[in-house]
Amino acid sequence: MRDLRLAGDVEEIDGRGHAAIPGLVDCHTHACFGADRAEEFDRRSGGASYEELHAAGGGILSTVRATRAAGQDELTAIVERHRGWMLAHGTTTFEGKSGYGLDRETELAQLRAVKAAGGIPTWLGAHAVPPEFDNADAYLDFALEEVLHEAAKLAEAADVFVERGAFDAEQGRRYLEACRDAGLTLRLHADQFTEGGGVPLAIELNARSVDHLEVTGPEGVRALASSDVTAVFLPVAALFLGCPMPPARALIAAGAIVALATDFNPGSAFCESLPVTCNLACTQLGMSPAEALVACTVNAAHVLGRADRLGRLAPGFAADIVLLDAPDWRYLAYHLGGDHVAAVVKDGALVHRR
Amino acid sequence: MRDLRLAGDVEEIDGRGHAAIPGLVDCHTHACFGADRAEEFDRRSGGASYEELHAAGGGILSTVRATRAAGQDELTAIVERHRGWMLAHGTTTFEGKSGYGLDRETELAQLRAVKAAGGIPTWLGAHAVPPEFDNADAYLDFALEEVLHEAAKLAEAADVFVERGAFDAEQGRRYLEACRDAGLTLRLHADQFTEGGGVPLAIELNARSVDHLEVTGPEGVRALASSDVTAVFLPVAALFLGCPMPPARALIAAGAIVALATDFNPGSAFCESLPVTCNLACTQLGMSPAEALVACTVNAAHVLGRADRLGRLAPGFAADIVLLDAPDWRYLAYHLGGDHVAAVVKDGALVHRR
Numbered sequence: 001m002r003d004l005r006l007a008g009d010v011e012e013i014d015g016r017g018h019a020a021i022p023g024l025v026d027c028h029t030h031a032c033f034g035a036d037r038a039e040e041f042d043r044r045s046g047g048a049s050y051e052e053l054h055a056a057g058g059g060i061l062s063t064v065r066a067t068r069a070a071g072q073d074e075l076t077a078i079v080e081r082h083r084g085w086m087l088a089h090g091t092t093t094f095e096g097k098s099g100y101g102l103d104r105e106t107e108l109a110q111l112r113a114v115k116a117a118g119g120i121p122t123w124l125g126a127h128a129v130p131p132e133f134d135n136a137d138a139y140l141d142f143a144l145e146e147v148l149h150e151a152a153k154l155a156e157a158a159d160v161f162v163e164r165g166a167f168d169a170e171q172g173r174r175y176l177e178a179c180r181d182a183g184l185t186l187r188l189h190a191d192q193f194t195e196g197g198g199v200p201l202a203i204e205l206n207a208r209s210v211d212h213l214e215v216t217g218p219e220g221v222r223a224l225a226s227s228d229v230t231a232v233f234l235p236v237a238a239l240f241l242g243c244p245m246p247p248a249r250a251l252i253a254a255g256a257i258v259a260l261a262t263d264f265n266p267g268s269a270f271c272e273s274l275p276v277t278c279n280l281a282c283t284q285l286g287m288s289p290a291e292a293l294v295a296c297t298v299n300a301a302h303v304l305g306r307a308d309r310l311g312r313l314a315p316g317f318a319a320d321i322v323l324l325d326a327p328d329w330r331y332l333a334y335h336l337g338g339d340h341v342a343a344v345v346k347d348g349a350l351v352h353r354r
Numbered sequence: 355m356r357d358l359r360l361a362g363d364v365e366e367i368d369g370r371g372h373a374a375i376p377g378l379v380d381c382h383t384h385a386c387f388g389a390d391r392a393e394e395f396d397r398r399s400g401g402a403s404y405e406e407l408h409a410a411g412g413g414i415l416s417t418v419r420a421t422r423a424a425g426q427d428e429l430t431a432i433v434e435r436h437r438g439w440m441l442a443h444g445t446t447t448f449e450g451k452s453g454y455g456l457d458r459e460t461e462l463a464q465l466r467a468v469k470a471a472g473g474i475p476t477w478l479g480a481h482a483v484p485p486e487f488d489n490a491d492a493y494l495d496f497a498l499e500e501v502l503h504e505a506a507k508l509a510e511a512a513d514v515f516v517e518r519g520a521f522d523a524e525q526g527r528r529y530l531e532a533c534r535d536a537g538l539t540l541r542l543h544a545d546q547f548t549e550g551g552g553v554p555l556a557i558e559l560n561a562r563s564v565d566h567l568e569v570t571g572p573e574g575v576r577a578l579a580s581s582d583v584t585a586v587f588l589p590v591a592a593l594f595l596g597c598p599m600p601p602a603r604a605l606i607a608a609g610a611i612v613a614l615a616t617d618f619n620p621g622s623a624f625c626e627s628l629p630v631t632c633n634l635a636c637t638q639l640g641m642s643p644a645e646a647l648v649a650c651t652v653n654a655a656h657v658l659g660r661a662d663r664l665g666r667l668a669p670g671f672a673a674d675i676v677l678l679d680a681p682d683w684r685y686l687a688y689h690l691g692g693d694h695v696a697a698v699v700k701d702g703a704l705v706h707r708r
Contacts, residue, residue, distance in 0.1 A: 036681070041688045042643050045636040088693055236690065240637050273691035276630075282399040283594050289396050327390070334395040336590065337627035337691055339442060 011350060018342055019329040021293065022313050023092025023320025024274045025300035028211050028232055028261035031082040031096040031119065032075055032110045034066030037266045041240075050241050050268060051165060051193065060100070060128045063266055067100035072109045079117035082264070082272060087352045089273040090322040090332075090341045093301070093310055095261075097159055099124030102139075103132075104147050111154035120304055122187065123151040126160035126167050126175045136171050144178045152182035156305065157208065161189040162198035169197030176205050185305060191216040192243065203227040209259065209303045213246040214238050221247055225254030230303050233295070234263035235280035236271045248285035259303050260287075260295035275340065278333035289330040319348040365704060372696055373683040375647060376667050377446025377674030378628045379654035382565050382586055382615030385436040385450040385473065386429055386464045388420030391620045395594075404595050404622060405519060405547065414454070414482045417620055421454035426463045433471035436618070436626060442708075443627040444676040444686075446700045447655070447664055449615075451513055453478030456493075457486075458501050465508035474658055476541065477505040480514035480521050480529045490525050498532045506536035510659065511562065515543040516552035523551030530559055539659060545570040546597065557581045563613065563657045567600040568592050575601055579608030584657050587649070588617035589634035590625045602639035613657050614641075614649040629694065632687035643684040673702040 040058055044050065053059045070078070079096060086094055096114035098121070101107035107125060114121040125143045133139035151158075158179030162172045176186045186207040190198020192214050199220040202210035210224070211232035224231050233246045251258055262277050263269040271277070274296045281292040301311035309318050324331060325342035332340065344352035394412055398404065407413045424432070433450060440448055450468035452475070455461035461479060468475040479497045487493035505512075512533030516526045530540045540561040544552020546568050553574040556564035564578070565586035578585050587600045605612055616631050617623040625631070628650045635646040655665035663672050678685060679696035686694065698706035 036685075036688070038643075038682045038684045038688045041636065042684055045640060045642045045687075047640070085693070089691070240690075242637065269690075270688050271690035271692075276691040282395065283596065286399060286401070288399050289392075328392045330392045330396055331390075333399075334390070334392045334624050336594075336623075336625035337443070337630040338625075339439070339693070 013323065013343055013345070013350065015323055017327070019324040019326055019331070020313065021322050021324065021329050021332065022297045022311055023322055023344065023346060024090045024296050025304065025311055026086060026091045026094040026261050026264070026274055026296070027209070027259055027300040027303040028234060028263055029094055029096050029272075030099065030263070030265035031094065032067070032079045032098065032113050033063050033100050033266050034070040034075070034078070035063065035266070036270070037062065040267060041270070054165060059267055061131065063100045064102055064128070064130060067110070068103065068106045072112065075109050075113035076116045079113045079119060083117050083119065085272045087344055088341060089275055090344060091272070091274055092320040092322070092344060092346045093120070093304065093306070095120045095122055095304055097122045097124040098151070098155075099127030099159070102128065102130035107147050108150050108154065111151060115154060121155045122157040122159050123155035123179070123184065124159040124161070125151060126172070128161065128166055136167050140171060140175055144175065148178060148182055152179070152184055155184060157185040157187050159187040159189065162196050162201065163189065163192055164194045164196060169201050172198065172201055173205070176201070176207070180205065187211065191220065192237075195220065199223060202229045208305070211261070212237070214243040216247055218250070221250045221254055221256070224251060225256040228257070230257040230259050230299065232259045232261055232303060233281065233285060234261055234269065235284050236269040236277055237263045239280060239284070240268050245284045248281070248287055252287070252291065257299060257302070258295055259299040260292060261300065275332050275338070276336065279336045282333045289333040292333050293329070319345060321345040325354070367677065367697055367699070367704065369677055371681070373678045373680055373685070374667065375676050375678065375683050375686065376651045376665055377676055377698065377700060378444045378650050379658065379665055380440060380445045380448040380615050380618070380628055380650070381563070381613055381654040381657040382588060382617055383448055383450050383626075384453065384617070384619035385448065386421070386433045386452065386467050387417050387454050387620050388424040388429070388432070389417065389620070390624070391416065394621060395624070408519060413621055415485065417454045418456055418482070418484060421464070422457065422460045426466065429463055429467035430470045433467045433473060437471050437473065439626045441698055441706045442695060443629055444695045444698060445626070445628055446674040446676070446698060447474070447658065447660070449474045449476055449658055451476045451478040452505070453481030453513070456482065456484035461501050462504055462508065465505060469508060475509045476511040476513050477509035477533070477538065478513040478515070479505060480526070482515065482520055490521050494525060494529055498529065502532060502536055506533070506538055509538060511539040511541050513541040513543065516550050516555065517543065517546055518548050518550060523555050526552065526555055527559070530555070530561070534559065541565065545574065549574065553577060556583045562659070565615070566591070568597040570601055572604070575604045575608055575610070578605060579610040582611070584611040584613050584653065586613045586615055586657060587635065587639060588615055588623065589638050590623040590631055591617045593634060593638070594622050599638045602635070602641055606641070606645065611653060611656070612649055613653040614646060615654065629686050629692070630690065633690045636687045643687040646687050647683070673699060675699040679708070
């Protein structure tokens with residue numbers, strides 16, 4: 001400390017008795033949404049399935065209605081509020097997807113809101129087919145002709161939900177190829193409920209990540225392990241929906257690149273906490289606390305194209321630091337629901353203190 | 355409000371935009387323990403089983419060593435710290451068990467610590483067989499002859515761990531009958547890993563509760579449903595250990611009395627949060643948010659013999675109130691890991707504010 005040359009006013013933080021870890025990176029959130037889905041959560045606990053609710057106009061489409069009804073300013077305020085929640089759990093960098101607009105104006109408003117709130121925007125233009133369109137192909141015609149051009153100026157990546165009832169692999173390919181040609185990095189939601197060809201598509205298109213993977217089988221594991229595509233696990237969503245957990249140990253053993261994220265959204269994962277996600281990684285995915293920490297710091301930074309600046313406490317990296325009020329950094333995963341974040345530093349400035 | 359006659363200085367709390375629920379009641383915790391088991395959590399994520407760790411001198415016995423090494427003052431300070439954690443999650447009443455002493459001095463010190471910190475003490479004299487004794491019967495001779503008399507003056511209830519590797523049903527009967535004769539209410543840990551006869555024993559002895567029930571089969575469900583014994587679910591422990599979840603829906607459908615608790619302890623459930631427990635009740639046990647709230651308020655108060663004073667917002671009941679910073683009280687269960695407790699009132703006094 002004595003050798004540090006610090007210019008100007010310096011605020012000292014007493015970290016005695018605390019543990020320091022890199023600022024957490026949440027590489028997969030849907031943090032821009034109108035309203036909540038507490039009523040749906042209630043109904044699902046009584047046995048209604050996620051796909052049934054979606055087919056009945058609930059699920060994603062109910063959030064689409066509420067998000068379209070909110071204006072630009074309200075959407076920005078919502079993401080800012082959620083950024084505050086995330087910060088209190090140690091998240092210093094977050095990605096935020098569109099996908100609850102599904103019309104030109106709201107998709108672009110979501111991307112602007114995420115950006116204005118300091119997040120990294122991803123255009124999830126292919127999240128669901130909105131009610132104005134008869135079929136997925138007609139909607140994709142619209143999205144690629146009317147929205148992509150502007151979305152590509154705001155977003156860093158494009159994402160698609162390859163799933164029964166959403167978009168099939170061929171539609172995913174069409175969407176992603178157009179987005180790649182517009183300069184966007186590619187990501188996919190795949191294998192959440194059914195193995196629908198999203199994993200081979202991700203590898204073929206050299207996507208940055210393929211996320212979910214709850215039902216990925218041995219062939220998908222082998223293929224991912226020999227690719228450069230990062231497998232992103234979202235165990236909170238599997239917990240909320242009662243899905244199987246993704247084959248994390250098999251993927252790690254086979255040599256895949258893996259990351260962890262919250263999937264924060266109002267329907268299937270109303271949880272902004274990466275520490276809770278780390279607990280599930282250890283208790284449900286068989287990951288060690290160290291593997292979980294890597295997966296939501298440096299590996300998540302890689303998914304966001306920032307592994308050279310974020311996710312490590314090292315010279316040349318951003319001074320994004322979380323101080324845990326705990327005798328052991330592993331409390332991050334061990335102490336489920338614990339209020340362990342004592343202070344958060346982002347870019348060298350104290351931005352949250354308990 | 356205008357008709358309320360309030361004497362003396364009154365502090366007004368602005369509850370606009372908040373939801374009020376009764377103070378939460380945690381009827382099953384092991385909140386008095388020395389040290390942590392973060393290292394064991396790490397090893398278990400790598401595949402070591404809870405029973406293997408216990409057999410190797412880890413598990414409960416490692417906490418016994420640390421708890422014996424702490425003095426009375428330190429144990430009291432530990433429970434007070436944990437009480438503060440619980441309060442921040444909305445818990446206004448908690449039970450705390452002994453069972454990490456297993457010698458006369460430490461068992462009594464644990465009960466005093468729980469009481470001094472404002473908890474309701476339960477003598478878990480039959481938690482495990484400590485290393486000084488060759489077998490469970492020899493240890494029970496000691497506990498019932500040397501500890502019971504003093505423990506019965508401090509505790510309200512007695513508890514036993516009926517499980518392979520701990521105490522069998524006959525040993526449980528011997529312990530509980532002696533405790534009943536000393537005036538204690540009876541509780542049991544049963545059917546966590548194996549169906550070991552704890553459920554019929556609980557019913558036969560008219561115990562207040564039987565807790566865990568992860569592997570309880572159809573016969574146990576039928577028997578409990580036609581009894582007055584409360585079934586206490588501890589889903590955080592099942593999550594940490596990867597056990598099956600207890601048959602909550604079957605028990606509720608059959609008419610059993612059910613309660614929820616954290617099982618807060620350093621090994622199998624390092625989680626003091628009843629809101630997290632409510633989320634698991636909805637997502638893993640198929641309970642509705644309303645069923646979960648009842649299970650950790652009025653029904654948990656019944657387990658602690660206080661259903662006439664705690665667990666409801668009603669005339670004649672204690673003014674124990676939690677204000678949630680949420681538009682809907684169901685956020686308690688819906689918002690996993692959320693920092694939703696804005697204020698806590700206990701016995702009419704503001705005791706926690708965010």
